[in-house]
Each structure stands twice: as structure tokens, then as C-alpha cells.
Amino acid sequence: MHVIVTGGSSGIGLAIAKLYAARGNRISLLARDPRRLEAARAEIASLPDIDGSQIRTVSVDVSSSAQTAEAVELCEASFGPCDILIASAGIVEPQAFDAMPASVFEEQIAINLLGTANAVRAVYKSMKSRRNGRIMMISSGAALIGIFGYSAYCASKSGLVGFAEALGAEADAVGVRVSICFPPDTLTPQYRREMSLRPREAEMLMGSVKPWSADAVAARIVDGLDRGKARVHFGFSLPMLAYFGPLIKPPLSWWISRKTKKIFGYEADSRLADAADQRFDDDK
Numbered sequence: 001m002h003v004i005v006t007g008g009s010s011g012i013g014l015a016i017a018k019l020y021a022a023r024g025n026r027i028s029l030l031a032r033d034p035r036r037l038e039a040a041r042a043e044i045a046s047l048p049d050i051d052g053s054q055i056r057t058v059s060v061d062v063s064s065s066a067q068t069a070e071a072v073e074l075c076e077a078s079f080g081p082c083d084i085l086i087a088s089a090g091i092v093e094p095q096a097f098d099a100m101p102a103s104v105f106e107e108q109i110a111i112n113l114l115g116t117a118n119a120v121r122a123v124y125k126s127m128k129s130r131r132n133g134r135i136m137m138i139s140s141g142a143a144l145i146g147i148f149g150y151s152a153y154c155a156s157k158s159g160l161v162g163f164a165e166a167l168g169a170e171a172d173a174v175g176v177r178v179s180i181c182f183p184p185d186t187l188t189p190q191y192r193r194e195m196s197l198r199p200r201e202a203e204m205l206m207g208s209v210k211p212w213s214a215d216a217v218a219a220r221i222v223d224g225l226d227r228g229k230a231r232v233h234f235g236f237s238l239p240m241l242a243y244f245g246p247l248i249k250p251p252l253s254w255w256i257s258r259k260t261k262k263i264f265g266y267e268a269d270s271r272l273a274d275a276a277d278q279r280f281d282d283d284k
């Protein structure tokens with residue numbers, strides 16, 4: 001099989017590529033930085049029983065649909081049509097919305113949401129004509145609940161939920177399986193950078209959760225694909241949010257909102273609001 005992994009030079013994408021390479025598949029890694037791509041290729045090739053000639057890399061920015069189509073064409077010319085697409089390329093730039101330049105907001109949408117659509121577009125027609133193919137979109141737990149400082153990231157990752165659902169409705173009938181997964185915090189270069197940028201308010205609200213390893217996240221994603229799952233979840237609280245969101249989110253959002261106000265030093269306002277609520281209740 002030919003497996004194409006966008007964002008395959010690092011983190012979750014690289015860990016998934018290793019698993020498929022270990023099964024003897026042909027692997028194409030797509031990302032921007034050619035040096036990181038070459039390092040990833042060499043890392044996979046150095047694993048036991050891996051044929052290095054079955055791994056190729058293409059430097060591409062997935063936010064460009066033309067570049068992505070061209071990159072996929074090159075990979076398919078070498079390794080045949082894509083059987084599995086892993087759309088893992090992504091970035092996160094946590095920052096309060098009013099402090100975030102428009103370009104930073106737009107870049108997250110362009111790479112995480114539109115970049116995924118570009119990669120899917122590049123493989124989908126051929127999958128459809130062969131009535132065969134699997135697509136895994138790497139979303140995030142941040143798709144399931146809004147987080148302080150993550151307005152662009154949450155928008156991009158929850159946008160993928162609608163995209164996967166709608167595309168799945170089209171693809172199912174033609175033999176293409178579309179899946180989406182919602183990884184938790186995962187120890188990768190992106191996560192380390194994110195931690196250094198995460199706003200203090202988000203830090204205080206979210207607390208410190210021990211991140212998963214990229215290998216563990218990758219193993220669950222590949223297992224989900226093997227089982228033909230449409231959605232892959234991790235841990236306990238994220239699936240709860242996914243399945244019972246309408247029940248859980250109102251009280252959770254109320255609690256988060258109170259905590260945020262306190263963090264901002266608006267305790268007085270919140271006490272006034274409580275008093276107003278009390279007066280309102282008394283008047284009823």
C-alpha cells in the first residue's frame with residue numbers, strides 16, 4: 001500500500017509513518033522543511049527491516065492547493081495511487097484573539113483546515129474512481145471545546161469535524177472511508193513550542209495534564225483505521241465531551257467563565273453578577 005502523510009516529518013505524523021513503514025508499505029512524507037524531511041526519512045530507514053527505497057519525501061506547503069496537488073502527483077508517480085492519506089500537517093499559535101494579528105489567525109485556518117482539504121482533494125478523485133481509499137484527518141481535543149487563547153486553532157480543528165462529516169456522506173457511497181481523530185496533548189515539537197506560548201489564562205484554566213507520547217497516539221490512530229472507525233478518541237474526558245457535549249458543556253462553560261473572570265481580576269464583577277442573579281431570582 002502507498003501511505004501519504006502530510007506533516008510526516010515530525011511528531012504524530014512521523015510516528016504514524018513509522019508504523020506503516022514497519023508493515024512494509026510505501027511511504028510518502030510531505031512537509032515544508034527539506035532538512036527535517038530528510039532527517040525523518042533517515043530515521044524511518046534506520047529502523048530494523050525497513051527498505052529505505054520505499055520512503056520518499058516532498059517539500060510542500062499544504063496551504064497551497066496547487067503545490068499539494070503537484071506533490072501528491074510526484075509521490076503517486078513513484079509509488080502508485082494513494083491508498084491511505086494521513087492529513088497531519090498543522091500548526092498552533094495560542095494567543096488571545098484581540099492580540100492575534102489577522103495573518104496569524106489566517107495561517108492556522110489555511111494550514112489546519114484548508115491544508116487538510118487540499119491534501120484530500122489531491123487524492124480523492126483517484127480514490128473515488130478506484131472505489132478504494134482511506135483518509136484520516138488529524139483534528140484535536142480542541143475541536144470539542146473552546147479554549148482561551150485558541151480561537152483560530154479551535155475554529156480550524158472544529159471546522160475539520162464538519163468537513164469530515166460532509167465528505168464522509170459523499171465518500172461512503174463510493175467506497176472511500178473518511179475518518180477523523182481528536183488527539184489530546186501529545187509530546188511533540190509542536191506541543192513543546194505551544195507550551196512556551198500558551199497564555200497564562202489558558203495555563204491556569206487547563207492545569208497541567210501529562211501529555212501522551214506520539215507513539216501511543218499514532219498506535220491508536222492506526223488501530224482506528226484498521227478497524228474502519230469514523231472517529232478516534234483518546235482517554236476519558238475527551239470522548240465524554242464528544243458524546244455528551246450538549247449536556248456537559250453548559251455547566252463546564254459556566255465554571256470556565258467564572259474562573260476566567262477571576263483570573264482577570266473581575267471577582268468584584270462576578271460578585272455583583274451573583275447579587276443581580278439573586279435579586280432576579282427573588283423578584284420572580
Ligand SMILES: NC(=O)c1ccc[n+]([C@@H]2O[C@H](COP(=O)([O-])OP(=O)(O)OC[C@H]3O[C@@H](n4cnc5c(N)ncnc54)[C@H](OP(=O)(O)O)[C@@H]3O)[C@@H](O)[C@H]2O)c1
Nearest residue numbers: 007009010011012031032033061062089090185186188190
Ligand atoms: N501535539 C499535540 O499536543 C497535538 C494535539 C492534538 C492535535 N495535534 C495535531 O496533530 C498534528 C500533528 O501535530 P504534531 O504535534 O505532531 O506537530 P509537529 O511535531 O510540529 O509536526 C507538524 C508537522 O506538520 C508540518 N507542517 C506544518 N505546517 C505545514 C505546512 N504549511 N505544509 C506542510 N506541512 C506542514 C511540519 O513540518 P514543516 O514545519 O517543516 O512544514 C511537521 O512535519 C497537527 O495537525 C496538530 O494540530 C497535536
